Amino acid sequence: xxxxxxxxxxxxxxxxxxxxxxxxxxxxxxxxxxxxxxxxxxxxxxxxxxxxxxxxxxxxxxxxxxxxxxxxxxxxxxxxxxxxxxxxxxxxxxxxxxxxxxxxxxxxxxxxxxxxxxxxxxxxxxxxxxxxxxxxxxxxxxxxxxxxxxxxxxxxxxxxxxxxxxxxxxxxxxxxxxxxxxxxxxxxxxxxxxxxxxxxxxxxxxxxxxxxxxxxxxxxxxxxxxxxxxxxxxxxxxxxxxxxxxxxxxxxxxxxxxxxxxxxxxxxxxxxxxxxxxxxxxxxxxxxxxxxxxxxxxxxxxxxxxxxxxxxxxxxxxxxxxxxxxxxxxxxxxxx
Amino acid sequence: xxxxxxxxxxxxxxxxxxxxxxxxxxxxxxxxxxxxxxxxxxxxxxxxxxxxxxxxxxxxxxxxxxxxxxxxxxxxxxxxxxxxxxxxxxxxxxxxxxxxxxxxxxxxxxxxxxxxxxxxxxxxxxxxxxxxxxxxxxxxxxxxxxxxxxxxxxxxxxxxxxxxxxxxxxxxxxxxxxxxxxxxxxxxxxxxxxxxxxxxxxxxxxxxxxxxxxxxxxxxxxxxxxxxxxxxxxxxxxxxxxxxxxxxxxxxxxxxxxxxxxxxxxxxxxxxxxxxxxxxxxxxxxxxxxxxxxxxxxxxxxxxxxxxxxxxxxxxxxxxxxxxxxxxxxxxxxxx
Numbered sequence: 001x002x003x004x005x006x007x008x009x010x011x012x013x014x015x016x017x018x019x020x021x022x023x024x025x026x027x028x029x030x031x032x033x034x035x036x037x038x039x040x041x042x043x044x045x046x047x048x049x050x051x052x053x054x055x056x057x058x059x060x061x062x063x064x065x066x067x068x069x070x071x072x073x074x075x076x077x078x079x080x081x082x083x084x085x086x087x088x089x090x091x092x093x094x095x096x097x098x099x100x101x102x103x104x105x106x107x108x109x110x111x112x113x114x115x116x117x118x119x120x121x122x123x124x125x126x127x128x129x130x131x132x133x134x135x136x137x138x139x140x141x142x143x144x145x146x147x148x149x150x151x152x153x154x155x156x157x158x159x160x161x162x163x164x165x166x167x168x169x170x171x172x173x174x175x176x177x178x179x180x181x182x183x184x185x186x187x188x189x190x191x192x193x194x195x196x197x198x199x200x201x202x203x204x205x206x207x208x209x210x211x212x213x214x215x216x217x218x219x220x221x222x223x224x225x226x227x228x229x230x231x232x233x234x235x236x237x238x239x240x241x242x243x244x245x246x247x248x249x250x251x252x253x254x255x256x257x258x259x260x261x262x263x264x265x266x267x268x269x270x271x272x273x274x275x276x277x278x279x280x281x282x283x284x285x286x287x288x289x290x291x292x293x294x295x296x297x298x299x300x301x302x303x304x305x306x307x308x309x310x311x312x313x314x315x316x317x318x319x320x321x322x323x324x325x326x327x328x329x330x331x332x333x334x335x336x
Numbered sequence: 337x338x339x340x341x342x343x344x345x346x347x348x349x350x351x352x353x354x355x356x357x358x359x360x361x362x363x364x365x366x367x368x369x370x371x372x373x374x375x376x377x378x379x380x381x382x383x384x385x386x387x388x389x390x391x392x393x394x395x396x397x398x399x400x401x402x403x404x405x406x407x408x409x410x411x412x413x414x415x416x417x418x419x420x421x422x423x424x425x426x427x428x429x430x431x432x433x434x435x436x437x438x439x440x441x442x443x444x445x446x447x448x449x450x451x452x453x454x455x456x457x458x459x460x461x462x463x464x465x466x467x468x469x470x471x472x473x474x475x476x477x478x479x480x481x482x483x484x485x486x487x488x489x490x491x492x493x494x495x496x497x498x499x500x501x502x503x504x505x506x507x508x509x510x511x512x513x514x515x516x517x518x519x520x521x522x523x524x525x526x527x528x529x530x531x532x533x534x535x536x537x538x539x540x541x542x543x544x545x546x547x548x549x550x551x552x553x554x555x556x557x558x559x560x561x562x563x564x565x566x567x568x569x570x571x572x573x574x575x576x577x578x579x580x581x582x583x584x585x586x587x588x589x590x591x592x593x594x595x596x597x598x599x600x601x602x603x604x605x606x607x608x609x610x611x612x613x614x615x616x617x618x619x620x621x622x623x624x625x626x627x628x629x630x631x632x633x634x635x636x637x638x639x640x641x642x643x644x645x646x647x648x649x650x651x652x653x654x655x656x657x658x659x660x661x662x663x664x665x666x667x668x669x670x671x672x
Contacts, residue, residue: 074608076412077442106413107445109604134574136472136602149638150629162570164577171573173566196543196561197533205632207532223560225532230509230641233626234498237507237619237640238470241500244610247622266472266602268445272410274580283573286583290569293486296541302485304573305566 002328003320009034009331013049016334020056020063025089032088036120037321040312041174043181044120046323050330052117060257061086061116068093068112071244076105079243080112084260087116088123091263095124098267099131106272112263113245115139122174122306125163128267129170132276135163136266140236142251142258145178146219148229151205153219156248157181158235163306165270167280172306177232179223185211199223239264338664339656345370345667349385352670356392356399361425368424372456373657376648377510379517380456382659386666388453396593397422397452404429404448407580412441415579416448420596423452424459427599431460434603435467442608448599449581451475458510458642461499464603465506468612471499472602476572478587478594481514482555484565487541489555492584493517494571499642501606503616508642513568515559521547535559575600 013030014023021029033052037045056063065085072079078097082090094110101108118124121137128135141156159176179199180188188195189211198207200214200221207221214220222228240247245262252259270276287304295301316322323331349366350359357365369388373381392399401421408415414433418426430446437444454460457473464471477492495512515535516524524531525547534543536550536557543557550556558564576583581598588595606612623640631637652658659667 072609073442074605075441075443077438077604077609079609102413104411105441105443106410107441107443107602109443111609134578147626147629147638149632149635150626151632152629154626154629154638162567162574164570164573171570173570175563175566179560179563223563224515227511227515227559229638230511231498233640234500234507234509237500237622238498240622241615241619242470242604242606242610244615244618247618249622249625250618266443268413268578269410270578273408273413273415273447274578279577279580282580282583282586283577286573286576286585289585290483290486290490293483293488293490296485296487299485302483302490302565304569 001322002325003322004328005320006034006038006317009037009046009321009323012331012335013046016049016053016331021066021086025066029086029089032092032119032123034321036123037323038313038316039309040316041120041122042322043183046321046331047327048117048119050327050334053334055116055257058257060259066090076101076108078110080110082112082115084114084116087118087261090115091118091124092127094263094265095127095135095137095267098265099128099133102133102267102269107266107268109242109267110265111239111243112265113243114260115263117258117261118263120174121159121161122163122172124265125161125174126170126172129163129165129172132165132269132271134165134268134270135161137161137264138235138239139261139263140239140246140248140251141261142254142256143248144182144220144254145232146201146221147233148222148226153253155222155229155232156236156251157220158232158248160231160235164283166283168284169310170306171304172309177222177228177235178220182215182220185220186215189215337658338661339658340664341656342370342374342653345373345382345657345659348667348671349382352385352389352667357402357422361402365422365425368428368455368459370657372459373659374649374652375645376652377456377458378658379519382657382667383663384453384455386663386670389670391452391593396595402426404451412437412444414446416446418448418451420450420452423454423597426451427454427460428463430599430601431463431471431473431603434601435464435469438469438603438605443602443604445578445603446601447575447579448601449579450596451599453594453597454599456510457495457497458499458508460601461497461510462506462508465499465501465508468501468605468607470501470604470606471497473497473600474571474575475597475599476575476582476584476587477597478590478592479584480518480556480590481568482537482557483569484558484562489589491558491565491568492572492587493556494568494584496567496571500619502619504620505646506642507640508645513558513564513571514556518551518556521556522551525551
């Protein structure tokens with residue numbers, strides 16, 4: 001692991017991305033990769049940059065499309081089509097559109113079809129919360145999880161994010177429906193430990209806590225067995241229906257390249273209907289209560305989701321953003 | 337277990353409830369208890385009737401309040417106050433209000449504070465889906481779960497429901513954030529089996545799959561460890577902020593009686609923005625794919641959440657609704 005400054009990371013990636021789009025757009029896109037890593041979401045930041053370059057080269061993602069097209073709408077509800085353009089750029093615009101609509105309508109939802117990978121779900125929730133709004137965003141993806149009751153990958157590791165505005169720093173929960181990311185399992189398999197909870201099958205089809213066996217079989221299950229499985233299916237059907245976009249089945253298997261996801265950006269405007277001072281005061285009482293709880297042995301206590309975000313950012317600004325040597329080398333190679 | 341007809345169940349409960357409200361309202365309320373059981377949600381149906389009578393006697397729920405009061409609103413977003421009235425009656429009205437608002441605004445959300453127990457989350461999602469809408473509803477509750485990282489009950493087993501309209505019968509996922517309901521753990525403890533996944537601590541504070549140990553300690557954890565815990569906290573803070581209602585901390589411990597929950601009813605109108613024929617066709621392809629998957633050994637395959645609802649209803653109409661003798665006796669006693 002090496003540490004690079006936020007500015008250097010952006011400069012190098014901007015250069016690599018400029019082969020696909022104008023420099024201002026490239027700099028913005030580079031800032032999304034770097035920003036996600038700065039926030040500590042290393043699984044959906046700079047590590048994904050080499051793959052995004054590949055996807056733009058192969059045509060899986062069309063780098064000439066950086067804006068979505070509005071398809072239809074009624075009041076606070078709109079449908080847009082991303083036409084397989086640049087996922088995170090378009091997702092940001094949709095979050096922004098939902099924020100604008102929620103200012104007028106109190107609540108809004110933008111449903112987006114045919115988007116490329118948006119990288120990090122929490123980014124779009126955070127945008128809303130930082131604008132004083134509450135957000136619920138979700139996306140489907142390819143069939144990379146074994147639905148509960150089946151033997152083969154058949155549903156998506158679909159992420160959902162909830163975000164809440166807060167003066168001390170927005171709260172954000174950003175979770176996919178598997179217990180661990182597959183990349184995390186690979187790291188734990190190398191380290192040789194066991195998982196806290198079963199989250200996949202071995203080659204014989206038995207549920208196991210052993211990450212080596214799951215990375216071997218590639219049969220990862222949703223978190224919480226039938227519950228995560230149900231959540232995965234509902235996120236898939238809901239995002240695809242409302243956007244008239246693809247379901248996980250139509251996006252295909254992981255080898256098919258994750259093309260054309262269906263996404264939803266729900267945004268609510270609490271300041272329009274309640275006294276935010278009172279609401280924040282009350283929220284702080286609960287957050288303080290959680291923070292004061294006696295921690296379980298060997299654990300660091302309870303925090304509201306996202307509560308430590310600013311601390312993580314600060315640390316990564318000071319010591320640099322951690323990135324694997326392999327990823328950094330690819331970033332440098334792209335910038336020549 | 338005995339079996340009673342839907343009509344008889346309603347007749348008896350109407351009589352008992354008529355001591356607290358006019359007969360038409362009592363009949364409607366009785367229909368909610370019976371209807372939830374008819375749908376197979378035995379944990380949030382007739383079994384809760386005796387407790388609701390107690391709560392109305394003790395004043396925890398005010399039976400004279402059967403309508404909520406509008407507090408504020410902008411476009412599709414409204415805040416209402418239930419004033420500790422009759423939970424399921426008011427929750428139905430809020431779901432209905434969200435449906436009406438979504439007809440005009442495309443998407444709507446009603447945030448409700450100070451409601452009594454709404455019984456079954458899925459009921460309100462289903463109302464929306466049966467009206468051609470998509471629903472996302474959630475509520476907080478008292479601190480009956482151990483937040484991940486803590487030692488003591490400190491967050492709520494907060495339910496969330498997603499519902500999708502479908503001609504063949506609406507789809508609905510209705511889940512609280514624990515892996516099992518506590519009542520289900522008690523039944524499994526009596527039966528002597530082990531759980532599929534750890535979902536609580538023993539008296540020494542170790543995670544365990546043994547339902548006997550968890551019913552002893554009463555220390556149940558959220559599903560999927562940190563993920564269910566994060567979801568629980570976010571549902572709590574979101575519902576309480578948007579309604580300016582109580583958080584789980586303020587609702588208190590289970591012994592305090594679950595008074596004054598905060599709830600959200602989000603409703604989206606897909607028919608206003610997309611071609612529902614095409615959307616349903618596409619959804620049916622995915623549902624059929626899931627149904628066709630080879631089942632894992634000993635399991636019944638994969639179904640979309642709620643897919644079997646009509647079958648369950650039909651069976652309970654034919655053979656009667658299963659109810660424990662204890663519950664039925666209390667229903668009969670209330671009806672004299």
